[in-house]
Amino acid sequence: MSKSAMIRARIEPDVKEHAEAIFRKLGLNATDAITLFYKQVGLCNGLPFDVRIPNEETLKAFKDTDKGVGLTHYDSMEEMFDDLDAD
Structure with a gap:
């Protein structure tokens, strides 16, 4: 088919x-x-990925991160992974 x-x-x-x-x-x-x-x-009879309307918790997280609220900053990946392993 052309x-x-x-x-x-x-x-x-x-x-x-x-x-x-x-x-x-x-x-x-x-x-x-x-x-x-x-x-x-x-093939999927729709979009080949999930499309969802964000819930209130997700919307709040978006707004907070846009404002810089609750973000954790690291000086290196090693520091971040060390922190993740500590949990």
């Missing part, structure tokens, strides 16, 4: 550039990636 249907979409340039850099590492171009996505939608 590829003749067109898709046009507007997207933020940085989102596009980041995604296309990942596609290149995977040996894909944007057309290949969109085709894969559409095929997965067909």
Whole structure:
């Protein structure tokens, strides 16, 4: 079957550039990636990943992190992993 249907979409340039850099590492171009996505939608009969409306707890966590509330900072990954192991 020939590829003749067109898709046009507007997207933020940085989102596009980041995604296309990942596609290149995977040996894909944007057309290949969109085709894969559409095929997965067909196979799944819906989106091929969960899409959920955040609950109140998640929304509060988003707001808190945007404000810098309750964040833990580390000077190194080693320090972070040491802290995680302590729990």
